[in-house]
Amino acid sequence: MLPNGRPAVRRTPGRTPLAYAACAAALLFATSCGLLGDDTRQGPALTAPAGVTAQAGSATTVHVMWSRPETDADIKGYTVYRGATKVKEVPGEQHMVDVVGLHPRSAYTFSVRAEDTGGTLGPLSAKVTVTTPAAVAEDRSAPTRPGALRGHPEGGRAASLSWGASKDDKAVVSYDIYQGASKIHSVGGSETRALISGLRPGTAYSFTVKARDAADNTSPAGPALSLTTAKGSDEGPGTAPTDFRAASRRAGGAYYIDLSWTPPRTGGTVPAYRIYLDGRQATTLVWGDAPPKGTAHNSFYVGKEAGIRHRVRIRAQLPDGTWGASSAERSVTTGS
Missing domain, CATH: 2.60.40.10 (Immunoglobulins)
Known part of the structure; x- marks a missing residue:
């Protein structure tokens, strides 16, 4: 304590205010430049597949x-x-x-x-x-070779394939699609077509199909099909929902738009759709355990005012998770 009653200030030997300021500046520089081990900067966040x-x-x-x-x-x-x-x-x-x-x-x-x-x-x-299907006892017979494989490019990034059905003494459970020697897709045994997505624009591909039964007996590969995707990156029309319709409906003092469409023929179920309202994505429709294979339906709220004109279209999620071409755009007016 000093004679005037003020507390004494203890100074560390060799440490002046200027020295403290220099240390702080050096620490700030090291942190901002990532020179210290505790670098908390993070890269892009991961999302779900x-x-x-x-x-x-x-x-x-x-x-x-x-x-x-x-x-x-x-x-x-x-x-x-x-x-x-x-x-x-x-x-x-x-x-x-x-x-x-x-x-x-x-x-x-x-x-x-x-x-x-x-x-x-x-x-x-x-x-x-x-x-999984039921097991079949003592099944050693493979399905017959799938029939002629046909197909065409769907824009630059997909291809539609179809083939003749195989026969089996029990039942065909699945068809495996191969690109060269690599299996790239699989569809159920009741399907004889598939949409192959995730391809590269302007690229030549060779596809074959094999059939499998419940006992894992696999047929010989059917005839090969060679095709070349388009040079552009646009989605082909076969990736779009068809028979798309939209209508206005009033319920509970508000207006809704009712939609119906036929899913694109991917060889399997389409798990999700993006719905666009007036040029902007309004929502993503995700189905539960059993997405419809036939005509699909959905309805969503658009407001309480009559006489409002809206434009609506949808896109389907393809087998590789990318989004296909848009459906035709429909116009609908609330209260009409």
């Missing part, structure tokens, strides 16, 4: 497919879950896997999670449910 689908390949296998998350993050790999159990880990460039060793006539739920190169795990994808 999109377009996850599951198709029974036989009584004991399921083919799971998904697309890359909509993020700029660098993907190291994916983990596939059956329920809460990890069943497969694959590298980041792979977007499909066969899960084997399952039980016949059993329901399974699958989901997928991405991991970035820094080891960060993203959120789980939407869950998809699939049921």
Whole structure:
């Protein structure tokens, strides 16, 4: 305590106010330039893989497919879950896997999670449910070779394929589509067409199809088909919903727009749609466990005022999780 009653100020030897200021500036520089070990800067956030689908390949296998998350993050790999159990880990460039060793006539739920190169795990994808068919005892006969494969490009990034049905002494459970020697897609045994997406514009491809039964007997490959995608990156018309209709409806003092359409023929279910109102995306419609294969319906609120004109269209999510071409645009006026 000083004689005037003020507390004494203790100074650290060799430390002046100017020295403290210099240290603070140096610390700020080191932190901002990432020179210290505790660098809290983060890269782009991971999102969930999109377009996850599951198709029974036989009584004991399921083919799971998904697309890359909509993020700029660098993907190291994916983990596939059956329920809460990890069943497969694959590298980041792979977007499909066969899960084997399952039980016949059993329901399974699958989901997928991405991991970035820094080891960060993203959120789980939407869950998809699939049921394996019953086992067939003493089945050693493979299905017959699929019939002639036909197809055409759908713009620069997809191709529509169709083929003749195979025959089997029991039943065909699935058809596997190959690009060269690699399996790239799978559809149910009642389907004889598939939409292959995720292709590159202006590129030549060769496709073949094989049939499988419940005992995992696989047919020889059917005749090969070669085609070249268009040079542009536009989606082809075959990726768009058809027979799209829109009508106004009044209920509870408000107006709604009722929609109906036929899904594009992808060879499987379409898990989601984007609905656009007056040129802007209004919502994403995600189906539950059983998306409709026939005519689909949806209704949404647009306000309480009559005489308002709206424009509406939709897009479907394709097998690889990307979005196909838009439907025709319809105009509808509330109260008309």
